[in-house]
Amino acid sequence: MAKPVSIEVWNPNGKYRVVSTKSMPGTRWIRLLTDQDCRVEICTDKKTILSVEDILALIGDKCDGVIGQLTEDWGEVLFSALKRAGGKAFSNMAVGYNNVDVGAANKYGIAVGNTPGVLTETTAELAASLSLAASRRIVEADQFMRAGLYDGWLPHLFVGNLLKGQTVGVIGAGRIGSAYARMMIEGFKMNLIYYDLYQATRLEKFVTAYGQFLKANGEQPVTWKRAATMEDVLREADVISLHPVLDKTTYHLINKERLAIMKKEAILVNASRGPVIDEAALVEHLKQNPMFRVGLDVFEEEPFMKPGLADQENAVVVPHIASASKWTREGMATLAALNVLGKIKGYPIWSDPNRAEPFLNENSVPPAACPSIVNAKEIGLSKL
Ligand SMILES: NC(=O)C1=CN([C@@H]2O[C@H](COP(=O)(O)OP(=O)(O)OC[C@H]3O[C@@H](n4cnc5c(N)ncnc54)[C@H](O)[C@@H]3O)[C@@H](O)[C@H]2O)C=CC1
Numbered sequence: 001m002a003k004p005v006s007i008e009v010w011n012p013n014g015k016y017r018v019v020s021t022k023s024m025p026g027t028r029w030i031r032l033l034t035d036q037d038c039r040v041e042i043c044t045d046k047k048t049i050l051s052v053e054d055i056l057a058l059i060g061d062k063c064d065g066v067i068g069q070l071t072e073d074w075g076e077v078l079f080s081a082l083k084r085a086g087g088k089a090f091s092n093m094a095v096g097y098n099n100v101d102v103g104a105a106n107k108y109g110i111a112v113g114n115t116p117g118v119l120t121e122t123t124a125e126l127a128a129s130l131s132l133a134a135s136r137r138i139v140e141a142d143q144f145m146r147a148g149l150y151d152g153w154l155p156h157l158f159v160g161n162l163l164k165g166q167t168v169g170v171i172g173a174g175r176i177g178s179a180y181a182r183m184m185i186e187g188f189k190m191n192l193i194y195y196d197l198y199q200a201t202r203l204e205k206f207v208t209a210y211g212q213f214l215k216a217n218g219e220q221p222v223t224w225k226r227a228a229t230m231e232d233v234l235r236e237a238d239v240i241s242l243h244p245v246l247d248k249t250t251y252h253l254i255n256k257e258r259l260a261i262m263k264k265e266a267i268l269v270n271a272s273r274g275p276v277i278d279e280a281a282l283v284e285h286l287k288q289n290p291m292f293r294v295g296l297d298v299f300e301e302e303p304f305m306k307p308g309l310a311d312q313e314n315a316v317v318v319p320h321i322a323s324a325s326k327w328t329r330e331g332m333a334t335l336a337a338l339n340v341l342g343k344i345k346g347y348p349i350w351s352d353p354n355r356a357e358p359f360l361n362e363n364s365v366p367p368a369a370c371p372s373i374v375n376a377k378e379i380g381l382s383k384l
C-alpha cells in the first residue's frame, strides 16, 4: 500500500485531476490548468527526490495527467498505474527525458511531454559561465580572498587561460551546444571544432558569416570545423563543452582513455547529464593533471559527487542549475502544464516544438496545442 503524501489543491471541483510532483515557479501554469476545468494537486512533501512509491500514491485511483521532474523514474510501474487511473499524459518539466521509459509510455498510449524552446539560451549561458569560471579560476580566487589570504598583487597569482583565438570544442551541437558555441565565438573570438551525428548547418553558416564580418573589419576571422571523430575534438580543442542527449551511445563518452588525449591544460565543461562522463576517471585525471580544469553542472549519481571530486581545486561544481533563470523555469512549468492539458483536451501537437514563444506570452491565450510531445508519432497524435 502506497503511503499518503502531502498536497496543495487548486480548484477542488475541477473535472480533470492533474498532479504536479513538485511546486514549480510562477503561477501562470496553475491558472492555465484551473481555467480549463482542471483540479491541480501539487505535492508539497519536503523530500527532494520522490520514489516510485511516493508517485504511485500521488497518482491514486483517478488521475488525468502528471507533471513530473527529471529526478523521477518514469517507467513501466508508473505508466501502468497512470493508465489504470485513467491518465492520458505525463510531461517532464525538462527538455531531457532520459529518466523516462518512452517505450513503456507507448505501451499504455500515454503522451510524454518535454520543454524545449525555453531553456536553450539559459543553459548555454551557464555552460559559458562554467567555461569562464574554470579557465580564469574564479572560484579558487574567490575562496582565497574570503580566507583573507590576499596580501598583494603577484605575477603568478591565479594565472589561467586566455580564450581569445583558442579553439572551442562542442560535442553535441544541437540546440544548446550551438547556442553555447555562438556565445564563445561571438564573445571571445574562438575557433570552433564540433562533433555531432548530424551536420550543424546553421551554426556553420553563422561562423562563416561572422568570420567574414571580422575579416572585413580588419580582425582575425574565426573558423569552424566539423570533426570526423570525437577524438579529433578532444585532441584539438582548448575548451570542450558537452551537450549531447544521454543515451547508451553517450554513456561514459568521456572516459579515462579519452581524457588522456585531451590537452594537459584543457577546460572540460558538462551541463548535459552526469553519466556522459565517467566521473571516477575524471577525479583521477584531475588529481594527475592540476592544470586541467572542469566546470560541472551535472554529476553521475546526483545528488552525490564521486569521492575526491569535492577536494579538487581544479573543479568548479554547481548543483544542476543550468536552466535556472526565472523566465526559463516559469516557461518550463507552463510548457509542461500545457503538454498535459493539451492531451487531456485532445488538442493536436504544435508543429515546431522549438518555437515555444506563442505559449509563453503572458498576455495572450496560448494556442490550443500540445507544445512538445516526444512520442506523438508512436501513439498516433496528429500535428497542428
Ligand atoms: N544541465 C541542465 O540543466 C540541462 C541539461 N540539458 C541536457 O542537454 C541535452 C541536450 O539538450 P538540447 O541541446 O536541447 O538537445 P538537442 O536534441 O537539440 O541536441 C542534442 C544533440 O546531441 C547530438 N547527439 C546525440 N547523440 C550523440 C552522440 N553519440 N555523439 C555526439 N552527439 C550526439 C544530437 O544529434 C543533437 O544534435 C538534453 O538532452 C539534456 O539532457 C538540457 C537542459 C538543461
Ligand SMILES: O=C(O)C(=O)CO
Pocket (backbone or CB within 6 Å): 070, 093, 094, 095, 096, 097, 119, 320, 321, 322, 323, 324
Ligand atoms: O531540461 C533539462 O533537461 C534539465 O536538465 C533541466 O534543467
